[in-house]
Amino acid sequence: MLSRARWNSRAIARTLLTIILDRFLPSGPVIIGIDDTIERRWGRKIAARGIYRDPVRSSHGHFVKTSGLRWLSLMAMVPIPWTRRRWALPS
Helix, strand or coil, X not given: CCCCCCCCHHHHHHHHHHHHHHHHCCCCCCEEEEEEEEECCCCCCCCCCEEEECCCCCCCCXXXXXXXXXXXXXXXXXXXXXXXXXXXXXX
């Protein structure tokens, strides 16, 4: 159903971020975390595939390249009452 329906991912992301900030951060600073992940996929239909540095298999002196899709994810870092750490909620 979701693959055939028309929906605006930016509008959904904006709504989700607004809900997260209203529920968990009614006041105070907003801390945003950023993470990038490489999804290793192959095939003729994957047009956005590129060559990137593999952060898992590379080291300071050894450079490893990998092919795949690069995903960037943003997270709202919110304080959770029962722990001392902030948790990352996808936004």
